[in-house]
Amino acid sequence: MEGNVLVIGLGLIGGSIALSIKDEHKCKLMGYDLNQDRVRLAKSLNVIDDCVMTIEDEAQAADLIIIAVPVTETIAVLRELAKLKLKSGVIITDVGSTKKVIVDEACNVLPDYVDFIGGHPMAGSHKSGVEAAKKDLFENAFYVLTPTPHTSESAISTLEKWLACTRSTIVKMNAEEHDHVAGVVSHFPHIIASSLVEHAEIYHQETPIIQDLAAGGFKDITRIASSNPKMWSDILLHNREGILQQFEVWMDQMNRIQESIRNSSRDEIYHFFEHAKEFRDEFSTRKGRALATYFDLFIDIPDSPGVLAEITNILAKNEINITNIEIIESREDIYGVLRVSFRNENDRVRANKLISPIYETYILQ
Numbered sequence: 635m636e637g638n639v640l641v642i643g644l645g646l647i648g649g650s651i652a653l654s655i656k657d658e659h660k661c662k663l664m665g666y667d668l669n670q671d672r673v674r675l676a677k678s679l680n681v682i683d684d685c686v687m688t689i690e691d692e693a694q695a696a697d698l699i700i701i702a703v704p705v706t707e708t709i710a711v712l713r714e715l716a717k718l719k720l721k722s723g724v725i726i727t728d729v730g731s732t733k734k735v736i737v738d739e740a741c742n743v744l745p746d747y748v749d750f751i752g753g754h755p756m757a758g759s760h761k762s763g764v765e766a767a768k769k770d771l772f773e774n775a776f777y778v779l780t781p782t783p784h785t786s787e788s789a790i791s792t793l794e795k796w797l798a799c800t801r802s803t804i805v806k807m808n809a810e811e812h813d814h815v816a817g818v819v820s821h822f823p824h825i826i827a828s829s830l831v832e833h834a835e836i837y838h839q840e841t842p843i844i845q846d847l848a849a850g851g852f853k854d855i856t857r858i859a860s861s862n863p864k865m866w867s868d869i870l871l872h873n874r875e876g877i878l879q880q881f882e883v884w885m886d887q888m889n890r891i892q893e894s895i896r897n898s899s900r901d902e903i904y905h906f907f908e909h910a911k912e913f914r915d916e917f918s919t920r921k922g923r924a925l926a927t928y929f930d931l932f933i934d935i936p937d938s939p940g941v942l943a944e945i946t947n948i949l950a951k952n953e954i955n956i957t958n959i960e961i962i963e964s965r966e967d968i969y970g971v972l973r974v975s976f977r978n979e980n981d982r983v984r985a986n987k988l989i990s991p992i993y994e995t996y997i998l999q
């Protein structure tokens with residue numbers, strides 16, 4: 635694709651889309667952020683071709699505008715864009731984690747000659763900022779678009795062509811459906827993750843060793859509690875009604891398991907875990923990966939000096955980039971497990987071919 639692209643909001647998501655588009659399309663990629671330091675950082679990191687000091691400067695020349703700011707700010711940006719004389723046929727999209735309020739506002743304020751299509755790449759991280767952006771962030775994740783019955787087919791198809799570079803799986807649904815689904819798999823779980831951390835904190839005051847012993851499962855289930863509190867407050871207030879309904883269902887479920895434990899009802903407790911396990915185990919066999927773009931290779935390593943260097947050297951010599959590396963368990967008497975994360979499936983497959991003849995490797999599906 636060719637044209638002028640303007641990304642408004644140069645954080646984790648805006649930065650990642652900008653990198654991906656810049657890598658694939660012959661376009662001029664301009665970036666704007668309320669925080670001018672962020673714009674300059676994005677320029678020095680080569681995330682954008684040029685800095686924009688006010689939205690007016692470039693919005694009027696843009697063929698594609700991507701709004702990648704917190705959801706309440708998205709409303710303010712839409713109102714600002716509505717005051718400008720934009721190019722006829724310009725496509726405006728956003729990346730917000732909620733859709734109904736945003737799509738309704740876009741329909742209300744934008745003129746008819748502009749095509750707005752709500753968007754939500756369902757992948758990311760608890761990190762923020764352009765410094766955490768990566769061009770493969772959305773690879774293999776779902777990317778939801780929420781056209782309305784009035785959205786032109788040609789605008790949807792043009793946006794899909796622009797976004798093909800993300801190598802995500804695009805799915806279309808209406809904004810209400812999106813908010814319901816995102817509420818269940820993303821918004822509500824963020825509340826639970828943070829409440830588990832708060833729960834531990836209550837006991838930690840009397841028993842400080844809790845913080846040291848919190849490991850494995852607790853860390854996995856609460857990783858997202860380290861996300862940006864401002865971003866998540868905005869999301870919950872946008873999806874307020876849906877979230878409130880889910881509280882009812884959740885409380886009911888908690889009451890039921892509490893009751894089963896109170897009655898020492900082994901069968902009911904067993905079924906609670908069994909049922910959850912069965913549904914959870916189905917996730918990994920389904921195509922596409924929502925909310926995660928990690929390509930991990932697990933390697934059994936002896937706990938001896940030089941092993942890490944050996945593995946990273948092999949990968950470096952073969953020009954395979956590592957996005958993360960972590961020793962999961964390392965004790966003197968047993969093998970440790972190294973988790974090495976890659977940008978994409980191809981890198982993981984290549985790494986596995988190189989490492990598996992030397993050490994035992996695993997790929998968890």
Ligand SMILES: NC(=O)C1=CN([C@@H]2O[C@H](COP(=O)(O)OP(=O)(O)OC[C@H]3O[C@@H](n4cnc5c(N)ncnc54)[C@H](O)[C@@H]3O)[C@@H](O)[C@H]2O)C=CC1
Pocket residue numbers: 642643644645646647648666667668669672702703704705707710711729730731732754755756757758759760761762763764862865869
């Ligand atoms: N973080 C994640 O994993 C995901 C986030 N999202 C959505 O993407 C959007 C952006 O999130 P992140 O990139 O994570 O946040 P971020 O905090 O990394 O970046 C947001 C950027 O927007 C800028 N900004 C704020 N208000 C602005 C305004 N009025 N005009 C211009 N710039 C403004 C901030 O200075 C910041 O640089 C949010 O709507 C969020 O719901 C969607 C998918 C995943």
Ligand SMILES: O=C(O)C(=O)Cc1ccc(O)cc1
Pocket residue numbers: 730731755756757758759760820858925926
């Ligand atoms: O860190 C994680 O796993 C996330 O949950 C990332 C995320 C955050 C917000 C979204 O709207 C979608 C994905």
